[in-house]
Amino acid sequence: METIQAAECLAALGHQSRLEIFRLLVQAGPDGINASLIGEALGLAPATCSFHLAHLTRVGLISARQESRFIYYSTDFAAMDDLIAFLTANCCHGKACLPKTAAVNTVAIEPAIKH
Amino acid sequence: METIQAAECLAALGHQSRLEIFRLLVQAGPDGINASLIGEALGLAPATCSFHLAHLTRVGLISARQESRFIYYSTDFAAMDDLIAFLTANCCHGKACLPKTAAVNTVAIEPAIKH
DNA sequence: CCATCATTTCGAGAATACTGGAAATATGGA
DNA sequence: TCCATATTTCCAGTATTCTCGAAATGATGG
Numbered sequence: 001m002e003t004i005q006a007a008e009c010l011a012a013l014g015h016q017s018r019l020e021i022f023r024l025l026v027q028a029g030p031d032g033i034n035a036s037l038i039g040e041a042l043g044l045a046p047a048t049c050s051f052h053l054a055h056l057t058r059v060g061l062i063s064a065r066q067e068s069r070f071i072y073y074s075t076d077f078a079a080m081d082d083l084i085a086f087l088t089a090n091c092c093h094g095k096a097c098l099p100k101t102a103a104v105n106t107v108a109i110e111p112a113i114k115h
Numbered sequence: 116m117e118t119i120q121a122a123e124c125l126a127a128l129g130h131q132s133r134l135e136i137f138r139l140l141v142q143a144g145p146d147g148i149n150a151s152l153i154g155e156a157l158g159l160a161p162a163t164c165s166f167h168l169a170h171l172t173r174v175g176l177i178s179a180r181q182e183s184r185f186i187y188y189s190t191d192f193a194a195m196d197d198l199i200a201f202l203t204a205n206c207c208h209g210k211a212c213l214p215k216t217a218a219v220n221t222v223a224i225e226p227a228i229k230h
Numbered sequence: 231c232c233a234t235c236a237t238t239t240c241g242a243g244a245a246t247a248c249t250g251g252a253a254a255t256a257t258g259g260a
Numbered sequence: 261t262c263c264a265t266a267t268t269t270c271c272a273g274t275a276t277t278c279t280c281g282a283a284a285t286g287a288t289g290g
């Protein structure tokens with residue numbers, strides 16, 4: 001991953017609403033959730049929510065899938081892996097200086113919204 | 116680490132110049148390098164460089180240490196660990212979905228600038 | 231103290247990002 | 261076809277961020 005691309009992803013996540021959207025989508029899992037539910041869950045106006053979803057989509061961190069009348073958004077886990085790998089490799093001295101990260105367990109996260 | 120704090124760190128790194136500064140400081144190691152050298156290495160005007168260094172300092176990703184007439188900046192590795200741990204825990208399903216990150220080796224990075 | 235150099239602060243202009251109402255588009259069901 | 265609903269696009273106002281010259285501050289050695 002290039003530096004410019006990494007900076008764009010980081011900037012995309014560097015906004016509270018977008019970071020919350022992203023976390024919500026992680027919790028939702030691969031099926032994702034639709035735009036209305038996201039906006040409702042986070043208290044965002046439809047236009048604002050759409051704006052942030054477009055931003056996250058543009059940098060490749062999430063993707064959209066149309067199903068019936070709804071558009072389901074879900075995280076692109078590979079993109080997140082790329083980003084975290086970039087940070088680990090370039091913004092650190094490798095895994096050796098990440099004790100807290102190493103302590104993170106692989107846990108099943110409960111979905112915040114049933115759908 | 117709180118969501119707001121994480122968003123601030125991500126936003127700080129989400130700017131090309133600041134991300135480059137951060138990477139340079141990672142390469143420089145714990146001793147750090149002074150402001151002039153950073154600006155010179157990245158082609159930033161002193162005032163601009165100072166602005167970005169202040170931003171990174173404010174969110175806690177780097178710290179400053181005065182030595183003689185110079186101010187040496189260096190990365191706060193613990194802060195970066197916190198951030199990557201946050202991303203791994205909250206923006207992912209834990210380490211299990213990070214194959215590329217797992218493949219990152221712990222390597223000795225050559226300093227970009229001798230000092 | 232004084233001259234010098236490193237760095238920051240100030241200030242202002244330019245660019246970019248954020249927000250949300252209103253209108254447009256798209257989809258599916260009656 | 262027509263209506264209801266989901267979502268986006270358009271638009272404009274507001275706010276924030278970025279950049280950097282110039283001036284101010286701080287540190288040092290003489």
